[in-house]
Amino acid sequence: xxxxxxxxxxxxxxxxxxxxxxxxxxxxxxxxxxxxxxxxxxxxxxxxxxxxxxxxxxxxxxxxxxxxxxxxxxxxxxxxxxxxxxxxxxxxxxxxxxxxxxxxxxxxxxxxxxxxxxxxxxxxxxxxxxxxxxxxxxxxxxxxxxxxxxxxxxxxxxxxxxxxxxxxxxxxxxxxxxxxxxxxxxxxxxxxxxxxxxxxxxxxxxxxxxxxxxxxxxxxxxxxxxxxxxxxxxxxxxxxxxxxxxxxxxxxxxxxxxxxxxxxxxxxxxxxxxxxxxxxxxxxxxxx
Numbered sequence: 482x483x484x485x486x487x488x489x490x491x492x493x494x495x496x497x498x499x500x501x502x503x504x505x506x507x508x509x510x511x512x513x514x515x516x517x518x519x520x521x522x523x524x525x526x527x528x529x530x531x532x533x534x535x536x537x538x539x540x541x542x543x544x545x546x547x548x549x550x551x552x553x554x555x556x557x558x559x560x561x562x563x564x565x566x567x568x569x570x571x572x573x574x575x576x577x578x579x580x581x582x583x584x585x586x587x588x589x590x591x592x593x594x595x596x597x598x599x600x601x602x603x604x605x606x607x608x609x610x611x612x613x614x615x616x617x618x619x620x621x622x623x624x625x626x627x628x629x630x631x632x633x634x635x636x637x638x639x640x641x642x643x644x645x646x647x648x649x650x651x652x653x654x655x656x657x658x659x660x661x662x663x664x665x666x667x668x669x670x671x672x673x674x675x676x677x678x679x680x681x682x683x684x685x686x687x688x689x690x691x692x693x694x695x696x697x698x699x700x701x702x703x704x705x706x707x708x709x710x711x712x713x714x715x716x717x718x719x720x721x722x723x724x725x726x727x728x729x730x731x732x733x734x735x736x737x738x739x740x741x742x743x744x745x746x747x748x749x750x751x752x753x754x755x756x757x758x759x760x761x762x763x764x765x766x767x768x769x
Contacts, residue, residue, distance in 0.1 A: 483719035486711040487727035493708035495734020497701050498576060499742055502567050504697035510565040512686045513698050515674040518560075520702025521709065522671050525664035528710055534658035541657055541665075548653030549662055552646055553669025559642035560670065561677055562635045570632030572739040573747055576732055577616035577754070578636035583729045584610045585644035590722040593648055602722065608757050609726070615754025616747075650713060651721045659714040667709070733759065 505513045529535050541549075566575045584606050591598040598606075654662040678684060690698065708731075715724045736755065739745045747755065 483715040484727065486715035487719065487724045490708045490712035490715060490728045491731040492734055493704045493711065494728060495731035497704040497708060498567065498572060498735045499738040500697050500701035500704055501564055502572055504694045504701055505564060505568045506694065508690050508694050508698065509683050509686055510568040511561060511674065511677045511681055512683050512690065514560050514564050515671065515678050515687065516690065516698050517702035517705060518667060518671040518674050520699050521706040522667045524703060524706030525660065525667045528660040529664050532658065532660055534661045537658055537661055545653050545655060545657050548649050549665045550669050552649035552653050553666035554673060555642045555645040555649055556666060557670040557673035559639045559646055561674065562642065563639035566632040566635035566639060570636065571745055572743065573736060573745045575632060575636045576735050577613055579639045579643065580729045580732050581613040582640040582643040583726050586647045586725045587722045589644060589648045594651060594721060596720055596722045612754040612757030615757065616751045647716065647721055647725050651716055654713060654717050659717045660710060663709050663713050730759065
């Protein structure tokens with residue numbers, strides 16, 4: 482059952498990137514992140530009350546609470562980097578770098594969580610890394626017209642923090658109802674996002690976002706909320722080293738929609754890389 486939740490997480494995550502890209506054409510990425518997080522927070526607590534787990538909040542032990550906070554901080558950092566990269570870079574360039582967090586997560590899960598890294602899964606890790614490398618266009622990260630493509634650094638930061646999010650989240654939700662864990666983490670993300678908005682002096686922009694972009698930002702938040710709830714339910718019941726690769730298949734959803742919505746096309750090299758990622762990720766679902 483947890484595999485189904487992981488697949489749903491991938492679907493919603495793929496839609497998140499497309500909806501967010503439309504919503505941050507003019508809106509500051511930090512402002513958009515804060516608004517999206519408010520939607521996710523409302524969505525998360527609504528689910529908490531629906532399943533009736535709010536009474537468990539006071540019974541979360543200090544260790545789990547600490548790791549939920551750390552996971553929330555990592556998530557916040559990943560989001561801020563990711564949506565800034567999306568704002569200034571193409572989806573088809575940003576997403577492959579962000580999804581490279583799969584490799585780091587699998588390795589960390591083996592080292593820190595004691596999850597088995599079999600030969601088959603090890604080969605899968607290598608091929609996923611190779612596929613990601615092929616999808617990253619060399620000229621996309623070099624300087625253009627004298628200006629450095631800073632989106633690349635933001636995308637790399639997003640990947641690193643995303644991998645830490647999964648590991649810290651896995652530890653933090655041990656013994657904690659998944660919806661409640663998601664709600665607590667989201668609260669941390671919102672605080673972090675609002676701090677970044679304040680630091681950059683963008684508070685007034687929270688109330689002046691164009692209606693068209695605000696709609697897509699909110700839809701992106703709803704998609705994120707759905708993705709998170711499915712993701713952490715799968716993470717709670719399943720293996721991090723399997724859940725994360727499935728979740729990262731959201732790249733298929735994102736690239737498909739980016740082709741039809743933004744007319745972004747992949748090169749032959751990138752297509753080969755995408756095929757390598759998908760071909761080795763799917764079998765990893767059945768490797769234990």
